[in-house]
Amino acid sequence: MSFPSLNTLRTFEAAARHLSFNRAADELCISPSAVSHQIRQLEHTLGIRLFLRSERRVSLTQKGEFYFKNVQQGIQILVQATNSLTTPMREHTIRISAVPFFATRWLMRRLDTFQAHYPGWELAIQTSTQKSEFDREDLDLVIRRGAGDWPGMIAHLLLRESLVPVCAPAMARTIDTIVALKGATLLHNSQVPSEWSEWFGKIGHTFSAPTAKLEFQNSSQILEACIAGVGIALMDRQLIFQEMAEGRIQSVVDQQVDGMRNYYLVYPKSHTTRKSVQIFLEWISNELEQMDR
């Protein structure tokens, strides 16, 4: 019985998450051709199409969506369990889980200063869209997006969100009023279906659920679709400033809502005495101070 390899499944998961073979290749440090080959091989093994190819981008088929959800979950369990066993001595490792978008765009860009200040310590960062379980995954800390009110947990604010609607430049020319914005194709995050409604509410407008709904499972997918001109995304402008600077997307209607949700550093109260937690708190406090200047 022929079963896909774990490596192939990881490639599929990355491509599905990014909805881009190119981005997946970047993340996995392989060529786009390798991604293409593996996806094709996987589709041949399964005997179905996982991706629809159109113009210069890909989208998931329904079966692809189903498989992506399950493969992501299964792989996560395996990778996390394996990492739990292979990470070096507990005493000098800080184990963190964070949502992928925030991890790649905020946290990992600041690792240099951590390494410089704490050469004897190692950060083990894993990304996850699932709600993390401290015990089973042997984590010290978690970075979460939310309101900051997790029972039994201590939460430190890391980044206050600034949500702005953004879209591709060609589309931006026609979105100059709130009315036009409401009538456009809005890209939704399936994990927070009410986010657009809340945002409109905050700026004093009512908004009812659209009849045609485009939902994506994570911010990376939303951003890709946005850049591709599919619709308008609601994103934290602090995490997309590079794409903005490159002119690949731009904000519309000049409205911004702060603090609807934020990114917090979270850990159980019982972890307060851990050296790993104290070290990370010390470092991140300094980082946040530097940022405030």
Next chain:
Amino acid sequence: MSFPSLNTLRTFEAAARHLSFNRAADELCISPSAVSHQIRQLEHTLGIRLFLRSERRVSLTQKGEFYFKNVQQGIQILVQATNSLTTPMREHTIRISAVPFFATRWLMRRLDTFQAHYPGWELAIQTSTQKSEFDREDLDLVIRRGAGDWPGMIAHLLLRESLVPVCAPAMARTIDTIVALKGATLLHNSQVPSEWSEWFGKIGHTFSAPTAKLEFQNSSQILEACIAGVGIALMDRQLIFQEMAEGRIQSVVDQQVDGMRNYYLVYPKSHTTRKSVQIFLEWISNELEQMDR
């Protein structure tokens, strides 16, 4: 970064489930040597010991236990999702999930008559120790062990359990009374911790929790430990008659309790109209009638 292959992880899971490289080799249709090599390679990759080797059997280390739980779960998700996509046309496939011990020892031994009577239909059987989810796993039916009272479900009795204490012949010589039985090393199923207490209660004896407790995660592991002379197992004698006939284990104290828990064929009420469910019910009814004669 070197990550274990899915094939390796599946070999590890089978060896851990059976607590026997030989049995795992049988199940996977490879040589015991291949199992040994793969486990050693995996231990080298992870840099830890997963199994303790003693005499002629193996046991899991604590880390091995942790990894087994997670690997089993992760693999199950991947395998089930993949099987969901690769199974042929829905119309002529019956998708069943069953606990592994019952599946291998009762259900799969009767497949010949099914194939003979329904040549146009295919049985897709998957084994799982987790509670199955009909929608996510696209199942028609499930075979469960329990009391038969699952809300929203229709349950047909398949096999009434007959629990007897069994052990290796050498140990059996010293277990001739209930008192001796109580004082012996009893092997527990971690999924039903109270099973021994219930059993003793049913035969009119009180039994308090032992101070030294040997727990295993599934019946296969319990049987292996029992055959190896580790302790006394409480098993359904209908599912172990082969080992009994071979003299590898024998029952003790001549007590049997029926119907504490049983095996049921279970499906949601909404599945009643499925042709697949009707076909399977028809076949299993005939099988049960044949057995009653």
Next chain:
DNA sequence: CAGATAGATGAGTGTTTACTCAACTATAGT
């Protein structure tokens, strides 16, 4: 003691995996 059982180890080998490279196709933007 002989035979059976179970896991371990080294060597060998064929197959599969996992890429890269080069060239191509189909857009989109200037």
Next chain:
DNA sequence: ACTATAGTTGAGTAAACACTCATCTATCTG
């Protein structure tokens, strides 16, 4: 028209995988 972008495809290749076979060690049982 030219350039950039993104995915596709065929061919090639090195490494890894996944075994088998033969032999060994350490018990257990009759």
